Amino acid sequence: MMVSEHDLVGGLFSGKRPEDIFLKDEKGYEFPVMNDAHYRTYIMNSRELCMLDYVPDIIKAGVSCLRIEARTYDPKMTGKITGDYREAIDDAVSGTKSEKRCTGTYTNGHYFRGVL
Numbered sequence: 367m368m369v370s371e372h373d374l375v376g377g378l379f380s381g382k383r384p385e386d387i388f389l390k391d392e393k394g395y396e397f398p399v400m401n402d403a404h405y406r407t408y409i410m411n412s413r414e415l416c417m418l419d420y421v422p423d424i425i426k427a428g429v430s431c432l433r434i435e436a437r438t439y440d441p442k443m444t445g446k447i448t449g450d451y452r453e454a455i456d457d458a459v460s461g462t463k464s465e466k467r468c469t470g471t472y473t474n475g476h477y478f479r480g481v482l
Contacts, residue, residue: 421458
């Protein structure tokens, strides 16, 4: 959801275990916070982002590549998600209606809210 060059984890959450670090919003949603090897801070979404239903619109808008944030997934899940998007992209390019759908609790993030 957000990347910061500042080390919020070391500065604000010193001494906490990585799996215990999150921000909570006014609705009670918890957003995991983590660092990478360069001490950049990543604030992840409280729910999975899924844009499979919108791949045809994304392709029509002229987007030529997609990025999947997989730092919290194991290799099996990364392969499944990558395969789902690959199939949805191939279907969109060929004009076929994709059977891939978002399942479970997910979000579309701010893609349709006009947030910059």
